[in-house]
């Protein structure tokens with residue numbers, strides 16, 4: 001049964017603008033209501049207004065990193081699904097820190113193919129219908 | 130060999146230790162008896178006005194047994210003569226002329242004994258001193274070579290034989306330049322023999338390391354050396370002594386540390402690179418996905434163009450990375466500006482992340498005579514440190530220009546940052562191995578290696594820093610290879626194997 005994508009709001013965060021923009025474009029074309037942010041701080045700010053159902057964020061970013069942003073956002077939006085992507089080994093430590101604080105975030109290795117990301121979004125049961 | 134023979138004779142006449150007392154006095158008594166046996170039938174002291182044979186026995190006895198033996202021989206000679214002179218077979222001497230002769234002989238005998246005996250004991254002392262010195266120099270762990278004022282080798286110890294690959298017998302008397310050939314470790318240009326400096330300046334000269342000793346068999350050993358003048362009692366320069374040491378072991382551990390730094394910087398780069406390459410790849414994957422879902426030609430065009438640019442970016446990163454890992458150890462002129470660009474590209478992620486402004490000013494055509502990979506390592510360390518020290522929105526200055534430095538180098542490079550600076554207490558230590566203030570991520574090897582590389586190239590490095598204001602690292606590199614005469618060809622006959630008891 002195809003998942004109804006309408007009304008699912010996604011926040012994409014990456015300090016690499018081109019990646020954030022192209023991902024947002026792809027997700028928008030696939031029917032998700034998507035907004036891109038270029039930094040962790042900006043993401044937290046946008047999340048207040050946007051109230052996204054899904055947060056897709058890069059981990060390693062200057063300033064506030066992805067894990068930090070995810071923790072803050074899920075604190076105010078407990079139902080928000082978090083998917084982190086990273087191409088770095090240091091991520092393990094960051095995620096471990098988050099787990100200790102009681103969070104469980106999905107992690108995808110970089111580079112992610114958009115097909116894989118879409119499949120993931122479709123497959124997951126945690127998306128509210 | 131004449132030298133050895135005279136030495137042996139001298140050794141026999143003046144042995145190092147006094148001979149056994151029995152032997153000495155047996156000889157002292159036997160010699161005048163022998164003299165009497167020879168002269169008795171023909172003449173005695175009374176008919177031999179020069180007391181020839183008896184005087185000779187006194188001299189020989191004193192030489193052999195010291196002044197005591199000489200005196201004994203004198204006394205025995207007098208007694209024997211008194212016994213043989215009229216009246217025969219009695220110790221009485223009646224002829225006053227003979228009494229006078231005997232008195233003169235006694236006096237002469239005493240004088241000769243004391244003189245010869247004293248010379249003997251002095252000689253023994255001298256020999257002993259020389260022996261002690263030679264034993265010391267022989268057993269010393271460092272290689273020691275001594276030359277005369279003309280630079281000819283007069284002594285070399287076994288360590289010097291082993292290190293140079295020359296046997297002492299072969300090297301003796303040769304010019305030191307011929308036996309002790311040294312070259313700069315990195316440029317391989319011949320280095321002036323420290324001996325010349327010693328003769329010129331008349332004082333101790335220590336050579337900077339980075340010296341290779343070229344052995345006659347073609348092998349090379351890194352050494353550490355110093356030379357000092359030898360003066361006589363009047364203060365005149367009469368020669369020089371050269372002391373050097375094989376430092377291969379130290380060099381090896383230094384090389385290991387240098388590699389560690391290379392690995393550390395490669396490790397740092399690896400994570401940067403993963404990021405730098407993954408980002409464009411991901412962007413390209415996204416763009417291709419968009420292209421497949423689009424029918425708008427204009428959009429496709431735009432996506433394709435962006436993808437192309439991203440791929441170019443990725444390939445640029447990999448190209449610089451490869452050049453970093455490539456071993457380019459040959460020396461040659463290196464375009465500094467170009468090399469710096471490559472390093473900046475590798476750090477671009479960090480630089481953009483911190484929003485660092487890079488101000489690079491390069492005079493056209495500034496080149497350094499260097500090994501490309503080592504120069505790259507130097508700039509990677511300096512730029513890396515500056516980027517580490519810089520806060521967000523800081524500024525990194527890089528200036529390359531021609532200049533004349535007191536070290537003789539001609540290309541000057543300055544890497545300056547407006548970062549946190551270095552405290553006065555830490556400043557003297559930053560070039561030490563393992564000194565780091567970056568707890569987990571620092572190795573403390575970067576600047577240590579940098580200094581080594583720079584100095585090995587014949588350049589110099591200086592730092593100025595103010596805490597809270599920033600740091601300036603200034604380096605000088607020679608623009609061209611230091612030119613010097615090439616070595617004179619080594620002739621085959623010089624290739625003597627080193628053996629302990631080789632004779633010439």
Ligand SMILES: Nc1ncnc2c1ncn2[C@@H]1O[C@H](COP(=O)(O)OP(=O)(O)O)[C@@H](O)[C@H]1O
Pocket residue numbers: 510514515518546548549550551559564565566567570571572573574575576577599600
């Ligand atoms: N540009 C700089 N600004 C401030 N401190 C510096 C700078 N360069 C070097 N340092 C100091 O010198 C130390 C040694 O540097 P280095 O030998 O490169 O080792 P590492 O970078 O691994 O610590 C650093 O830990 C830092 O404290």
Ligand SMILES: [Mg+2]
Pocket residue numbers: 510513514575576
């Ligand atoms: Mg460093």
